[in-house]
Amino acid sequence: MIIPYISVKLFSGRSRESKESFALAVRQAAIDILGADGQYVTVAMQDVEPAVWKDQVYTAEIVDNPHLILRHNAIVSPAGMKKDD
Template sequence: MPHVIVKLHSGRSEQQKNALAEAVTKAVTSTLKSGEESVSVAIEDVEPRDWAEQVYRPDILGKMQT
């Protein structure tokens, strides 16, 4: 049951975020040959000024092995 978290700079419309979540869901279900009901997608808005502290350091630098 994949759960995908997408973190992006704030300012995208709900329509854009919904379209992204749908595209991610389609990619996951197609790749893993699973049903849509088994995939969840979270979209997290991050202010650009907070990117380094909230995303880059913990999720990118801190998890280089993944």
Template sequence: MPHIIVKCLKGKSDEQKRLLAEKLTQAAAPIIGLGEESFSVSIEEVAPEDWKEKVYVPDIIGQKERLYKEPGYTMD
């Protein structure tokens, strides 16, 4: 059962998060070959000042082998 985790900057409304979860599920279901009922989505909001420490270094730089889409920014 696929579980999609989204990490984004703080400040998104509940409606934005709900719509994002809905659209991700709709897009992923036919690609993965499962019904939408098989998916779960969680959204973790991160403060901008914590992004490098909590997301960029551990999830982007630290897990390159699992990264299928790199960001268009760096955090030097």
């Protein structure tokens, strides 16, 4: 059985409706691509303030964990933060 827990972090400010639409699309992708049973797919979304994105997300979760990242814009992070900024 496939029971995915999908965690998404994004800049704050999006509507609940847009986040729910995104979560439904991600859930459907887990069903279609991974073969997961929809009743066991969990999608969590966490708003992150842009002011703390670099330290809390970009550096701590992206740069420091390259073995976990499957898709990443390796040249520049949000707001023009280069990898070595």
